[in-house]
Amino acid sequence: MKKLVVLVFIFVFLLVFPGLADKTVRDSEDATHILVGEVTGVEGYYDYNEYGDYLIFSRVTVRVDKELKGRAEKFISFSVEGGEVGELGLRVSNTPVFKKGQVHRLYLKKLNAIYKLIKQEKIKPEAKPQTECCATFAKWPQNTASFYLNPNCNDMTPNCTYSEIDRGSGDWQPVFKLVIAGTTSMTKVKQDYQNIVFFRKAKGGSTIAVTYTWYNRTTGIIIEFDMMFYDGWKYFSFDRNCTSACNGGFYLSVIAAHEFGHAIGLDHNDCTASIMYPYADYCETGLVQSVDRTCAATIY
Ligand SMILES: [Zn+2]
Numbered sequence: 001m002k003k004l005v006v007l008v009f010i011f012v013f014l015l016v017f018p019g020l021a022d023k024t025v026r027d028s029e030d031a032t033h034i035l036v037g038e039v040t041g042v043e044g045y046y047d048y049n050e051y052g053d054y055l056i057f058s059r060v061t062v063r064v065d066k067e068l069k070g071r072a073e074k075f076i077s078f079s080v081e082g083g084e085v086g087e088l089g090l091r092v093s094n095t096p097v098f099k100k101g102q103v104h105r106l107y108l109k110k111l112n113a114i115y116k117l118i119k120q121e122k123i124k125p126e127a128k129p130q131t132e133c134c135a136t137f138a139k140w141p142q143n144t145a146s147f148y149l150n151p152n153c154n155d156m157t158p159n160c161t162y163s164e165i166d167r168g169s170g171d172w173q174p175v176f177k178l179v180i181a182g183t184t185s186m187t188k189v190k191q192d193y194q195n196i197v198f199f200r201k202a203k204g205g206s207t208i209a210v211t212y213t214w215y216n217r218t219t220g221i222i223i224e225f226d227m228m229f230y231d232g233w234k235y236f237s238f239d240r241n242c243t244s245a246c247n248g249g250f251y252l253s254v255i256a257a258h259e260f261g262h263a264i265g266l267d268h269n270d271c272t273a274s275i276m277y278p279y280a281d282y283c284e285t286g287l288v289q290s291v292d293r294t295c296a297a298t299i300y
Pocket of ligand 1: 094
């Protein structure tokens with residue numbers, strides 16, 4: 001009976017929130033382990049992910065204080081994308097940032113003795129209730145940046161992709177000016193001082209798109225971003241000459257506006273009116289809101 005209630009809840013939830021700009025909650029079902037523990041170590045290192053992106057990862061070590069599901073060792077560790085090595089930091093928009101001393105409830109999948117993080121809920125320090133619809137983590141030295149676009153998207157022509165990405169990025173004006181400097185054929189993330197935006201021919205689970213923002217640890221200055229859209233989702237344009245009316249998918253410019261928020265240093269917030277709210281509905285039409293420009297104006 002309880003399982004049925006959970007399944008009905010998940011079904012309703014996925015109807016309402018088909019995809020998160022960055023993730024969804026079916027997770028606890030997949031977890032082999034649900035543990036509560038304190039982060040005792042975070043170590044940054046470089047490596048490749050399954051798509052060949054060359055990234056900074058964090059190996060997180062946790063002292064297990066409570067086992068809610070599954071038996072575990074006293075100390076466990078797992079790796080997540082994002083972290084810091086030397087002077088360089090990498091913020092990955094769909095991955096939490098772990099710090100020593102934090103206490104989390106962790107949903108993990110253990111496979112061949114390796115733990116993979118599915119999701120976490122921070123218990124300590126308690127998340128401060130957000131008063132404003134605004135959270136930032138780094139900033140560009142000036143309020144303008146240019147990027148290269150790989151317009152190879154399954155659902156529309158390169159010209160239409162270009163104009164949708166231009167619409168989403170352009171909506172941060174006048175606070176921040178994002179310019180498409182040209183096109184590229186690149187399809188991998190790496191730190192090379194080139195800002196690229198591309199489509200990955202894969203379905204990222206319930207993740208729609210991810211922005212990788214490289215910054216200087218000491219100055220908090222952004223030096224580069226790479227942005228990837230999973231092409232396993234259906235993307236639509238507001239221009240009827242480009243696609244049919246939106247149905248069972250997302251307006252590309254809406255998802256892009258959210259991701260470019262990350263590219264200029266904004267984090268998620270809890271305000272449903274904000275473009276930086278981490279959940280996305282099918283066919284949502286809201287682009288950058290005045291509350292978002294006000295937030296960007298706090299750093300530019
Ligand atoms: Zn996001």
